[in-house]
Amino acid sequence: MADAINAAIDAxxxxxxxxxxxLHAAPEIxxxxxxxxxxxxxxxxxAGLDVNAEIGGTGLVGIIxxxxxGPTLMIRADIDGLPVTELTGLEFASTNGNMHACGHDGHITIAIGAAKVLSGMRDRLAGKIVFLFQPAEEIVGGANAMIDDSVLQDYPCDRAIGLHLWNPLPLGTIGVNRSTVFASADAVRITVRGRGGHGALPHLAADPVAAAAQIVSAAQTVIxxxxxxxEMGVLTFGQIHGGVAPNVIPDEVVIEGTIRAYTPDIRELIHQSLERLAKQTALAMKSEVTFERLYGAPPVVNNPEVADWIAATAAGVIGADNVGEVEPVSVGDDxxxxxxxxxxxxxLLGASKDGAENHHNARFDFDEACLPTGTEVFVRAALDYLS
Ligand SMILES: [Zn+2]
Ligand SMILES: [Zn+2]
Known part of the structure; x- marks a missing residue:
């Protein structure tokens, strides 16, 4: 059996x-x-799969x-690139102003490779495989778009697996965590409303600039x-906008930031504490706050039994010494x-390449030798689960 799998992947x-x-040469965001x-x-x-496209916009599924x-296994791959101008100098580099700078071109390739191999092994399969290709991971919106478009009702799944190429991990290794892999990633907006006025007559106004400054510095006490x-928590304000002139107190200031956490509880705690602190601080300074959660994704927390099964499957591919838990990473993924x-x-599939930069860098690249490894893990997992 192992020989048949390896031969099919080699082919x-x-x-x-x-x-x-x-795919790398033609990324789309x-x-x-x-x-x-x-x-x-x-x-x-x-490859002989039934395909259903335009799910949640540009998402699609292929079915074996x-x-x-028997049961149904989801194999998920994300498909979007980033608005990054590629600087790798590769002969297949993108020239359209976008870039597969996160490795999603590899994710698509691995999932399609597994689909091709498994499509020829239907006689060994008891159950169904749903290959789910998700758009818009980089703005953590594509998974919900597909879910809102009923993908999980139309294709109910019993297990879901997926991988991310990971350059910080050496080629030939796989990281499988029994709990958190990636953090939650949320964007929030705090609108501070005061009362505008003359910069020389602050007592007649309510200054939202002063209130916003207090909120920004006090907010780190949430962490x-x-x-x-x-526990881990990150709170970063990446934008603050307000005012039009040095001598005019504006009506409002808008602050936007990102929140990261490794557990749903801490994620919720940071949101609630920040909202309370922003509102009460503004109130103390004669202003008011509107707090909005703009968009986000929960932390990626694996099911321990499914993780154990994937770890055992991966060990069968690259040896138990090359599979293990890794430190959670504070990036997000929907x-x-x-x-x-x-x-x-x-x-996480080790994909490090000498001379290449890390994910989201304009000089990112991965070692293509990781492609058959990822494919083999998916193929063996499917054959095992649907045996
Ligand atoms: Zn990314
Ligand atoms: Zn990614």
Whole structure:
């Protein structure tokens, strides 16, 4: 059996590299992945899968039905690039102003590779595989768009797995966590409303600039005084806007920031504490605050049983010494929306490449030798779960 899997993956290794490079050359950003989705659909269709496209905008699924009934496994890949101008100098570098700077071209390639191999093994499968290609991960909106478009009702799944190429991990290793992998990622807006007036007559106004300054500096006490010392929380204000002239007190100031946490409880605590602190601080300074949660994703927290199963599967591919828990990372990923609803596991595939920069950098690249490894983990997991 192992030989049959390895032979099938070896046979498509050349096409996988070619596919990855052609996807890499033509990246599309969140919710604009029209050509990407069309390419995925045509690859899946020619591999014999049933395809359903335009789910949640540019999302799609490809289905493999085994010859016998059984449970359903979701294999998820995200498909969007970033608005980054590529500087790798690769011969297949993007020239359209966007870039696959996170490795999602690799995710698509690995999932399609697994679909091609498993499509030829339906006689060994009891159950169904849903290959789910999700748009707009980089703005953590694509998973919810597909869920809101009923993808989980139309294709109920019993388990969900996915991977992220991870350059900080050495090639030939896989990180599988039994709990948190990635943090929650939320954007918030705090609008501070005072009463505008003459800069020389502050007593007749309510100054939202002074109130906003207090809120920004006091807000870090949410992290230092309210988040327990053994828990992680990040609060960063990346934007603050207000005012038009040095001698005019404006009516309002708008502050926007990002919140990260490793657990749903701490995520909620930071939101609530920040809202309370901002409102009360503004009130103390004769102003008012409107607090908005703009968008976000929960932390990516694996189901421990599914994680154990993936770790054992990965050990069968690259050896138990090369599989293990990794430190959680404070980036976000809306794979969380799927594995909050379906028991699942998101694992990190070592993809480091000499000379390449890290994810989201204009000089990012990964070692294509990771592609067959990821494919083999998906194939073995599917064959095992649907045996
Ligand atoms: Zn990314
Ligand atoms: Zn990514």
């Amino acid at each position: 498509i290794q050349g096409e996988m590299v070619a596919l990855r490079r052609s 969140a919710f604009q992945e029209h050509e990407t989705a069309a390419r995925i659909a045509s690859e899946l269709t020619s 039905e085994g010859d016998r009934p 230092s005084r309210e988040v327990p010392p053994n 794979m969380a929306e799927f594995i909050n609803r379906v028991p699942g596991c998101y694992f």
